[in-house]
Amino acid sequence: MTKTAAIIGGGVIGGGWAARFLLNGWDVRLFDPDPESERKIGAVLANARHALPMLYDRSLPPEGQLTKVDTITQAIDGADWVQESVPERLFLKQMVLEEIEATAPADLPIGSSTSGFKPSELREGRAHPERIFVAHPFNPVYLLPLVEIVGGTPAFADILRSIGMYPLMVRAEIDAHIADRLLEAVWRESLWLVKDGIATTEEVDNAIRYGFGLRWAQMGLFETYRIAGGEAGMKHFMAQFGPALEWPWTKLMDVPEFTDELVELIAGQSDAQSGHLSIRELERLRDDNLVAMMRALKARGAAAGALISEHEATLPALAQAEGPITTVDRIVPIDWTDYNSHMNESRFGQAFSDAADAMMAAIGADADYVAGGLSYFTVDIRIRFLNEAKAGERIVVRSQLLDGSGKKLRLFHRMFNASGEEMATAEQLLIHVSLQTRRACEPAEMVRNRLDSMAAAHRNLKQPAPKERL
Numbered sequence: 372m373t374k375t376a377a378i379i380g381g382g383v384i385g386g387g388w389a390a391r392f393l394l395n396g397w398d399v400r401l402f403d404p405d406p407e408s409e410r411k412i413g414a415v416l417a418n419a420r421h422a423l424p425m426l427y428d429r430s431l432p433p434e435g436q437l438t439k440v441d442t443i444t445q446a447i448d449g450a451d452w453v454q455e456s457v458p459e460r461l462f463l464k465q466m467v468l469e470e471i472e473a474t475a476p477a478d479l480p481i482g483s484s485t486s487g488f489k490p491s492e493l494r495e496g497r498a499h500p501e502r503i504f505v506a507h508p509f510n511p512v513y514l515l516p517l518v519e520i521v522g523g524t525p526a527f528a529d530i531l532r533s534i535g536m537y538p539l540m541v542r543a544e545i546d547a548h549i550a551d552r553l554l555e556a557v558w559r560e561s562l563w564l565v566k567d568g569i570a571t572t573e574e575v576d577n578a579i580r581y582g583f584g585l586r587w588a589q590m591g592l593f594e595t596y597r598i599a600g601g602e603a604g605m606k607h608f609m610a611q612f613g614p615a616l617e618w619p620w621t622k623l624m625d626v627p628e629f630t631d632e633l634v635e636l637i638a639g640q641s642d643a644q645s646g647h648l649s650i651r652e653l654e655r656l657r658d659d660n661l662v663a664m665m666r667a668l669k670a671r672g673a674a675a676g677a678l679i680s681e682h683e684a685t686l687p688a689l690a691q692a693e694g695p696i697t698t699v700d701r702i703v704p705i706d707w708t709d710y711n712s713h714m715n716e717s718r719f720g721q722a723f724s725d726a727a728d729a730m731m732a733a734i735g736a737d738a739d740y741v742a743g744g745l746s747y748f749t750v751d752i753r754i755r756f757l758n759e760a761k762a763g764e765r766i767v768v769r770s771q772l773l774d775g776s777g778k779k780l781r782l783f784h785r786m787f788n789a790s791g792e793e794m795a796t797a798e799q800l801l802i803h804v805s806l807q808t809r810r811a812c813e814p815a816e817m818v819r820n821r822l823d824s825m826a827a828a829h830r831n832l833k834q835p836a837p838k839e840r841l
């Protein structure tokens with residue numbers, strides 16, 4: 372049954388939560404008194420629809436339904452999850468939580484997006500405090516998997532895992548949890564560097580994006596520094612650099628005074644650095660770069676990329692219709708496009724290769740079969756490129772068996788876009804091989820039998836025209 376999330380406060384973060392739930396098939400009920408909130412959520416959702424599906428090599432479940440409601444009570448009625456994302460003011464959060472509690476069933480999880488408040492502060496005066504906890508996400512919520520859970524249960528964490536997130540269970544409540552403690556330290560030092568005229572906002576950003584920012588995305592801090600200790604590892608690293616913390620390298624807890632002058636200085640430099648782009652353009656840039664980086668990590672099975680693969684394995688199987696087999700149903704990711712701003716020809720080949728893998732799995736020549744030493748090699752292919760495919764566009768490949776006799780596997784694939792237009796066709800000839808001898812051999816009996824029944828089922832399908840053939 373479709374689950375429902377109640378989002379209370381639909382700004383930058385509430386909008387991001389709404390998008391993550393919706394794109395993972397949940398219905399969302401949104402309460403936000405701002406008359407502009409529907410327009411703002413629409414903009415966040417447009418970004419999320421463009422970006423999130425590109426992370427995956429399979430299609431996400433059908434999108435849920437978004438309903439804007441007029442009261443908190445309407446939002447939480449029958450909901451499976453409540454996410455409070457109102458501005459970071461304790462009295463406001465406590466007021467909103469009191470109103471949620473008034474009508475919420477006692478077992479309804481109530482997560483707060485607070486960046487800094489502790490669960491004990493949010494729970495003050497509540498009758499069922501145990502169901503109120505911190506679920507602190509990162510912007511953009513629809514793409515970044517991290518969510519810090521403070522005071523929540525493993526069952527709550529599982530719910531967030533099911534929408535592709537990485538719940539980090541924080542052991543004890545502290546102000547600003549874990550990640551914002553780290554971010555605040557970098558933010559504080561950066562304010563000093565700009566205030567003291569040592570660096571501009573752009574130079575601080577360059578120090579991060581050309582250097583340690585790249586390391587952090589895949590190994591974090593400690594694993595990176597372990598390597599920096601050379602062969603002697605962490606102990607040597609600490610002996611060498613530990614004392615530096617006592618040198619005047621850092622302003623430690625000394626915070627620059629937050630004057631109008633400092634705000635003007637930073638905002639002015641930031642305008643000079645990035646003011647030629649709108650916030651929406653910057654968001655697109657950020658999201659496309661994040662997708663490309665996370666897909667690179669996915670290909671390597673590393674960090675956030677490994678998490679995407681785990682989530683992908685839980686996505687629904689490809690829906691099948693009458694006729695040829697649906698072997699691919701996916702979104703064209705940004706890293707499949709080239710300087711012509713469309714899917715590169717090599718990626719048409721990738722999609723047809725994935726289609727062939729799905730056909731092999733359908734006849735029993737799956738990963739276990741290959742691990743047992745038998746497989747198929749492609750020996751010929753003809754691809755006809757008929758239409759352009761752009762980043763974010765859906766492509767579906769439908770495949771049929773033309774010939775499965777003996778050692779041959781002759782396949783025909785047609786690729787369509789979401790409007791049913793034909794984008795490309797491919798005829799592909801594969802030969803069954805032994806991975807030990809690297810020579811052609813007959814398929815195992817189980818594969819033979821499945822091939823025969825697929826051949827019988829596909830015999831009466833419309834055959835490709837002569838001009839489409841190899």
Ligand SMILES: NC(=O)C1=CN([C@@H]2O[C@H](COP(=O)(O)OP(=O)(O)OC[C@H]3O[C@@H](n4cnc5c(N)ncnc54)[C@H](O)[C@@H]3O)[C@@H](O)[C@H]2O)C=CC1
Binds near residue numbers: 379
């Ligand atoms: N912006 C960020 O980078 C991050 C923010 N957070 C946290 O998320 C929460 C929300 O922050 P943002 O989305 O950035 O703020 P925001 O200002 O973009 O959005 C807050 C929304 O709450 C609405 N609102 C105000 N009073 C309300 C009420 N009584 N009931 C329902 N809605 C109400 C406002 O109309 C607004 O749309 C804060 O607790 C913040 O610390 C967490 C992670 C990152």
Ligand SMILES: C[N+](C)(C)CC(=O)CC(=O)[O-]
Binds near residue numbers: 551
């Ligand atoms: C600035 N901030 C404290 C609201 C940031 C966060 O809480 C997390 C983020 O997305 O950087």
